[in-house]
Amino acid sequence: MAVSIEEAVQVVPSPRQLAWQEMEFYAFIHFGMNTFTGRQWGLGDEDPQLFHPTAYDAAQWVESCRSAGMTGVILTCKHHDGFCLWPSEYTDHSVKYSSWQDGQGDVVRDVAEACREQGLKFGVYLSPWDRHEPSYGDSPVYNAYFQNQLRELLTQYGEIFCVWFDGACGEGPNGKMQVYDWEASYRIIRELQPNAVINICGPDVRWCGNEAGHTRESEWSVVPAERRNIEEIQGESQQEDDGAFSQKINADTADLGSRSVLAEANRMIWYPAEVDVSIRPEWFYDPGDDDKVKTVDELIELYERTVGGNSALLLNIPPDPRGLIHETDARHLRELGQWLRATYGQDLAQGAxxxxxxxxxxxxxxxxxxxxxxxxxxxxxxxxxxxxxxxxxxxxxxxxxxxxxxxxxxxxxxxxxxxxxxxxxxxxxxxxxxxxxxxxxxxxxxxxxxxxxxxxxxxxxxxxxxxxxxxxxxxxx
Structure with a gap:
């Protein structure tokens, strides 16, 4: 058991991984039922009428991201509460059953179109855990339901650069733990969006290991093959919204690719890191966080440490109940972009x-x-x-x-x-x-x-x- 240096060097990125790596910095948009209930994890029993942004402007979201120098947006199309930001045919827990835009609204469509118009790529997050869906826990039935919703997202909204899965998993109404059919989902994505990377619970991009913005001194893209399915293991997934998970840093995984790791590995794969972190303490908007938005200096430090540390940066920007990126967040993003352009816009060594x-x-x-x-x-x-x-x-x-x-x-x-x-x-x-x-x-x-x-x-x-x-x-x- 060992991987030689020569074998490790022959591990290289796929074309889709290389295209993703070149994106460097892109946004997470956490918006949904939790924005209006004040929760971070919904229960699935919410009244769809609670979803009613009053000044909603998807173009403003994308403009805020673009001004920061981001290259794409990943939208939380469905979080753990099961509420869908598009009019899914498979559930009554969606924008279709709210009074917002007379039930004709579609946040996924609006964000996808705003991204196309402003030159950003569009990606989707679809929670595998659904606390509203009655079939959750009846694994074959729920997997079919989940795959149907996945197909909706991959066929109705144009080119998708990323499908982002987390491993959140709980018990269904029947008291049974849901067993996800990840491989079937991967096949659907490869069929319908062959250029899309599959992140975190997926074969293309791995989680950095925390939501606190922590990075490794040495971030290897070539890591042991067994790391590919770690986030799919139910026992390692997030089970509770207790605030501790987002700050958890596992010191045991500080070294993922050195020569000592090669000596113990059976096979190495190209599995680069993504750092996901929020501009605020929480993932969904909380008015109590309005004075806790990361400063421009903090964002600069985060960007240089992540993008400049062989990772991609996925920065979460949560719209408020109006349906707008809050003024403070928008200002800090704009000033970050100004700093990045002023700093990295001119290479003094060009042509040297x-x-x-x-x-x-x-x-x-x-x-x-x-x-x-x-x-x-x-x-x-x-x-x-x-x-x-x-x-x-x-x-x-x-x-x-x-x-x-x-x-x-x-x-x-x-x-x-x-x-x-x-x-x-x-x-x-x-x-x-x-x-x-x-x-x-x-x-x-x-x-x-x-x-x-x-x-x-x-x-x-x-x-x-x-x-x-x-x-x-x-x-x-």
């Missing part, structure tokens, strides 16, 4: 000269890391696991961010690296890091230099690098 200690051939030369192209890369010859690059900015410049990207189409290879800058004739330490993966944001005190050196000190085999970007934060250029 690059020297490499080793270069394999003309197709993978060092200049590829500053050419602004995602489909080119630098790579030293086989057998060279330690290598150096030196970036010449042409003149001294101020910077405080360096962004590294591996060419993950050839696997995840870099295990440790060092960044230095040249001061007079001395190389001064700037930053030390471990894995790179799809993207690594290295932040440090503002520095002025012309020459920057990257030393790859440990790599599984000869490393690849697709991009070396240099940036200066905010307005301090």
């Amino acid at each position: 000269d690059v020297w490499a200690s080793h270069t394999r051939d003309s197709e993978v030369h060092a200049g590829n890391v500053t050419d602004g192209q995602s489909d080119t890369y630098w790579c030293p010859p086989e057998g060279i696991e330690q290598a150096e690059l030196v970036i010449d900015l042409g003149k001294e410049m101020l910077f405080d961010r360096i962004v590294l990207k591996e060419f993950i189409q050839l696997g995840q290879r870099i295990e440790r690296f060092q960044l230095t800058y040249k001061q007079d004739d001395v190389w001064v330490s700037l930053y030390g890091g471990t894995v790179v993966g799809y993207k690594k944001i290295c932040s440090f005190q503002q520095t002025k230099a012309r020459y920057i050196q990257l030393r790859v000190t440990e790599s599984r085999i000869h490393p690849t690098l697709s991009s070396f970007g240099v940036y200066c934060s905010g307005q301090d250029k």
